[in-house]
Amino acid sequence: xxxxxxxxxxxxxxxxxxxxxxxxxxxxxxxxxxxxxxxxxxxxxxxxxxxxxxxxxxxxxxxxxxxxxxxxxxxxxxxxxxxxxxxxxxxxxxxxxxxxxxxxxxxxxxxxxxxxxxxxxxxxxxxxxxxxxxxxxxxxxxxxxxxxxxxxxxxxxxxxxxxxxxxxxxxxxxxxxxxxxxxxxxxxxxxxxxxxxxxxxxxxxxxxxxxxxxxxxxxxxxxxxxxxxxxxxxxxxxxxxxxxxxxxxxxxxxxxxxxxxxxxx
Amino acid sequence: xxxxxxxxxxxxxxxxxxxxxxxxxxxxxxxxxxxxxxxxxxxxxxxxxxxxxxxxxxxxxxxxxxxxxxxxxxxxxxxxxxxxxxxxxxxxxxxxxxxxxxxxxxxxxxxxxxxxxxxxxxxxxxxxxxxxxxxxxxxxxxxxxxxxxxxxxxxxxxxxxxxxxxxxxxxxxxxxxxxxxxxxxxxxxxxxxxxxxxxxxxxxxxxxxxxxxxxxxxxxxxxxxxxxxxxxxxxxxxxxxxxxxxxxxxxxxxxxxxxxxxxxxxxxxxxxxxxxxxxxxxxxxxxxxxxxxxxxxxxxxxxxxxxxxxxxxxxxxxxxxxxxxxxxxxxxxxxxxxxxxxxxxxxxxxxxxxxxxxxxxxxxxxxxxxxxxxxxxxxxxxxxx
Numbered sequence: 259x260x261x262x263x264x265x266x267x268x269x270x271x272x273x274x275x276x277x278x279x280x281x282x283x284x285x286x287x288x289x290x291x292x293x294x295x296x297x298x299x300x301x302x303x304x305x306x307x308x309x310x311x312x313x314x315x316x317x318x319x320x321x322x323x324x325x326x327x328x329x330x331x332x333x334x335x336x337x338x339x340x341x342x343x344x345x346x347x348x349x350x351x352x353x354x355x356x357x358x359x360x361x362x363x364x365x366x367x368x369x370x371x372x373x374x375x376x377x378x379x380x381x382x383x384x385x386x387x388x389x390x391x392x393x394x395x396x397x398x399x400x401x402x403x404x405x406x407x408x409x410x411x412x413x414x415x416x417x418x419x420x421x422x423x424x425x426x427x428x429x430x431x432x433x434x435x436x437x438x439x440x441x442x443x444x445x446x447x448x449x450x451x452x453x454x455x456x457x458x459x460x461x462x463x464x465x466x467x468x469x470x471x472x473x474x475x476x477x478x479x480x481x482x483x484x485x486x487x488x489x490x491x492x493x494x495x496x497x498x499x500x501x502x503x504x505x506x507x508x509x510x511x512x513x514x515x516x517x518x519x520x521x522x523x
Numbered sequence: 524x525x526x527x528x529x530x531x532x533x534x535x536x537x538x539x540x541x542x543x544x545x546x547x548x549x550x551x552x553x554x555x556x557x558x559x560x561x562x563x564x565x566x567x568x569x570x571x572x573x574x575x576x577x578x579x580x581x582x583x584x585x586x587x588x589x590x591x592x593x594x595x596x597x598x599x600x601x602x603x604x605x606x607x608x609x610x611x612x613x614x615x616x617x618x619x620x621x622x623x624x625x626x627x628x629x630x631x632x633x634x635x636x637x638x639x640x641x642x643x644x645x646x647x648x649x650x651x652x653x654x655x656x657x658x659x660x661x662x663x664x665x666x667x668x669x670x671x672x673x674x675x676x677x678x679x680x681x682x683x684x685x686x687x688x689x690x691x692x693x694x695x696x697x698x699x700x701x702x703x704x705x706x707x708x709x710x711x712x713x714x715x716x717x718x719x720x721x722x723x724x725x726x727x728x729x730x731x732x733x734x735x736x737x738x739x740x741x742x743x744x745x746x747x748x749x750x751x752x753x754x755x756x757x758x759x760x761x762x763x764x765x766x767x768x769x770x771x772x773x774x775x776x777x778x779x780x781x782x783x784x785x786x787x788x789x790x791x792x793x794x795x796x797x798x799x800x801x802x803x804x805x806x807x808x809x810x811x812x813x814x815x816x817x818x819x820x821x822x823x824x825x826x827x828x829x830x831x832x833x834x835x836x837x838x839x840x841x842x843x844x845x846x847x848x849x850x851x852x853x854x855x856x857x858x859x860x861x862x863x864x865x866x867x868x869x870x871x872x873x874x875x876x877x878x879x880x881x882x883x884x885x886x887x888x889x890x891x892x893x894x895x896x897x898x899x900x901x902x903x904x905x906x907x908x
Contacts, residue, residue, distance in 0.1 A: 347567030347869070356865055363866040364788070381865075390710050396649035397638040417638050418561075418631020421649050423571040427711025429864040433571060433631065435562035456560035457631025510864075513710040 301405075304472030308489030310387065310407035311464050312518040313475075314500045315380055319484035323378040326355045330380075332480035336465065338453045340441030348435040352462040353382040353477055362509055374523065380477075380485075383430040383462035384509060384517030385409045394425035400459070407490075407518065408464045416458040423459060427510050428517075431461045490518060524672055527901040528894045535897065542890045549883020552876050553628060561631055563876045569863040570856070570871035572629070574881055577852035579625035581731070582888070583702045584724060584851065586618035586659065588732010590695035591762050592755075597688050603758065607740065607751045609674075609899045612667035614736060615695075617892035619660040624884045648704045655698045662691045667895075675902045699724045706859060714792035714859045717780075723773045724851070729766035730820075731847045733759045734840040741837060743896070749903040753833075760836055764824040767843055771817055774850070795868070796858045803868045806857050809849050816846030 301307065320326055333353045334341050340350055355378040359366035362379075389409045392402050399415035400422050402408070423431045437456045451467060454460055465475035473479070478487045488497030497520075506520040531539075556563050566573045589611035596604035627633050644650050666688055673680035703721035706712070717723075737759050740751035781789040794800050796810045823829045823839035830836060862868050873881075 345562075347569075348562055349568055351568070360865040360867060393646050394648070394709070396644050396647040396653075397635075397642045398644050399638070399642075415635070415638055415642065416632065417635045418633075419626075419629070419649060420571040420631070421647065421705070423568075424706075424712065424860075425709045427709075427864050429569070432568055433566075434560065435566065436560040455632075456562075459631075510711060515710060 302470055302472070306469045306472055306474070308406050308495075309491040310489065310518060311385065311469070312488065312490035312497050312520065313464075313478070314486040314497055314504075314506060314520045314522060316484045316486070316500075316504075316522045317377070317379055318522060319481075320380075321373075321377065323355050326378055326380055328480045329477040329485070330354060332476040333462070335446045336448055336468075336476040337451055337463075338438075338442050338446070338448055340438035341446070342441040342443060343438070350432040350434065350438060350460065352432075352460075353380060355379065356381045362507065364510060364512065365507060379521070381428065381430070381509070382477075382519065383409060383464075384428055384515070384519045385462075385464055387516035387518065388514060390425040390427065390513075390515055391422035391431065394421040396421065403466070406469070408466050409461075410463055410466060411458075411460055413452065413454050413458050413460065418457040418459065420459060427513050427515065431459050433457075433459050524668075524675065524898050524902065527898045530901070531897060535893075538893065539890065542886045542893070545886040546883050546890065549880050549886065552879045553883065556628070556876065556880065557633070561629075563874065565872050565874045565877060567869055567871065569867070569869040570860040572856055572860070573871055574852075574873040574877050575625045575629035577856045578881055578884070579622050579629070580702055580724070580855060581848055581852040582618045582621045582625070583656070583699055584728030584847075585732045585735060586615040586622065587695045587699040587725065587728045588730075588736070589615035589618075589663070590692055591729055591733045591766075592736065592759070593688070593695070594692050595758070598692065601758075603752065603754050606903075607736070607755050607759075609667055609671050610739060610743075610751065610896070611732075611736060612663045612670075613895035613899055614732070614739065614892065615663045616660060616667065616895060617888045619656055619663070620891050621884050621888035622656055623660075624887055625881075628880055628884065648701060648708065652698075652701045652705060655694065655701050659691070659694050659698050662687055662694060666691060671899060671902055675905065677906075696725065699728050706855075711864050712859050713786075713788035715855075716789075717777060719773055719776065723770065723777075726766050726770040726773055727847045727851050730763050730770055730843055731851075733762045733766070734843045737763070737836065737840050738844075739896070741833065743900055747900045747904065748907065749900045756833070756836070757831065760824055760830050760839075763840070763843060764821070764830065767817060767820050767824065767847075770847065770850075771821065791862055791866075792858045795861050796854055800862060801868050803861070803870050805870045805872060806854060810854055813846050813849035813854065816842045817850065820846055 330353055333339070337352060339352060343349055358370065358374050358377065358379060361381050385408055387407065389400075389402055391400055392409060395401070396419060397415050397417055399412045399417070401410060401412070403410050418433065420433055423433060434454055434456045439453050439455075442453065465473070465477075468475060474487050478485045486496050486500050488495035490497060492498060500522075501520060504522045506522050508517045508520055511517065564573060564575075592604045592608050592611035595601035596608050627636065630636060639650060639653055666684055669684045670680045700721040703724040706715035707717060707720040709715060737756055740756050740759070744750045778793060781793050791800060795803065796806050798804070799807050820839050820843035823835060823842070829839065857871055861870060
């Protein structure tokens with residue numbers, strides 16, 4: 259009797275500590291302000307919202323590497339990409355072009371249609387639903403934003419260990435092997451977007467800064483409708499409508515990272 | 524005991540000064556790297572880890588190898604190793620110091636290293652690697668120092684050291700397992716994606732670590748009044764014999780799986796290393812050298828006649844150290860990153876500055892090892908005298 263009663267009290271005490279502290283802390287935090295106990299980031303009035311942003315690239319609309327240039331240039335200008343770096347080892351690439359058997363190495367048949375074999379495809383960060391780079395980062399400098407599924411980088415927290423680069427199966431990440439600021443073309447400088455410093459990793463951010471003010475990503479805007487952007491989990495979004503009507507493929511789907519960039523071939 | 528490190532002859536001080544000179548020169552190059560960025564290395568967008576991380580991986584193995592004298596002594600009561608456990612533990616300390624230094628010189632923003640503690644991320648294997656490496660460093664410092672000091676005072680070490688010693692044994696396995704997990708859990712890197720990567724790392728570690736220890740034992744016997752003992756060296760050599768055989772066996776298992784299954788993503792990396800891919804064959808001579816060295820090593824340490832001849836044993840150990848270094852350091856990194864995720868071949872080779880900084884890190888390790896071994900050997904000489 260005695261012992262079971264004591265055990266009960268002890269258990270109850272332990273549970274009380276566990277259950278009790280969180281509400282107590284919340285109450286304490288709330289006592290200072292009004293009803294908003296938790297800090298949160300308020301969305302801009304014009305901000306575009308989604309559960310998981312996704313992109314469909316209609317590759318039928320592009321016929322040569324030249325057709326892809328407007329999108330790549332729009333991105334480069336928009337994000338202060340140091341395009342004057344000539345050493346390909348040190349290149350910074352957010353969106354670039356690759357041949358089919360490089361963009362889709364596991365899907366390249368031995369005998370491809372001639373057009374597809376020699377055509378260029380846009381490749382960029384896939385903003386995976388299960389991003390392996392985010393798993394690898396030891397400081398949470400790269401993270402999946404819960405509000406809209408974008409895989410983002412905090413350039414100020416990154417320690418430059420490059421574990422994310424090893425973890426990314428799409429080669430989507432670039433490292434600043436030297437100060438990039440000297441290599442941004444003068445006329446291309448965008449004062450509304452930060453430049454980076456040497457020693458940090460960077461990659462496509464699905465134009466999070468443009469979405470926040472109600473604009474579509476720069477490459478989508480420059481694509482003249484060939485790139486469709488929208489919410490993957492809104493059944494009525496443009497992206498979902500296009501996905502319903504067209505057969506699409508994704509890069510290295512078998513790895514289970516669930517890329518959010520789809521291609522109509 | 525630290526005072527023992529300050530009593531040495533001309534050769535001892537000459538060696539210390541030489542090491543300091545190398546460290547100083549390498550530090551100068553490192554300052555250049557800090558100023559310019561990692562662009563002074565041979566690293567690229569495609570091969571984003573190189574010589575630094577390769578050496579880091581190899582030295583984690585050397586550190587773990589120390590357990591091959593600790594385990595038989597404390598778990599199997601193999602008394603002969605009582606004389607040399609301290610050498611294994613101090614070698615582990617020097618190796619971990621080098622490992623951590625290699626990680627730091629590899630960082631793009633080293634001043635932000637404490638972000639790993641400010642924002643601990645248990646989802647990252649690197650987080651665990653930092654935890655286990657530092658833990659192993661502290662374990663070995665505490666254990667080594669206490670046991671040696673007790674020995675000097677002709678006393679039994681503190682009772683609380685014993686559980687730490689037992690803990691240090693699985694801990695040694697953990698450091699290399701976690702280091703292998705850095706690589707083998709990454710999707711889309713076919714060369715590393717193998718469940719026997721950690722066992723491979725361990726087998727190579729238990730060949731390389733004890734080989735280095737044998738060389739150090741022979742060096743100590745030759746230049747000091749302390750003899751680590753013939754039996755000890757021979758026992759270590761048997762450990763090396765088993766480990767290097769298992770290492771080569773594991774590698775052949777990998778080759779079988781990749782080539783019998785005939786899956787390109789797994790074959791291409793091995794092809795790049797051993798026969799070249801799309802005309803790129805920088806690693807080919809190195810990898811074959813590595814294989815030849817390891818096979819020669821096996822012949823020399825498995826055969827009792829050659830193993831028992833200490834002059835030949837020296838050659839065997841050197842051969843095994845270089846063979847496993849090429850296999851695990853150079854080949855493991857280059858093989859994993861080439862071809863890249865887009866299946867393009869972009870080769871890597873370290874630059875002069877990169878090699879110089881690495882040499883500096885090795886000099887730091889040699890300095891730590893020299894000081895620690897000086898202390899250990901002086902204590903052993905004192906006891907004998």
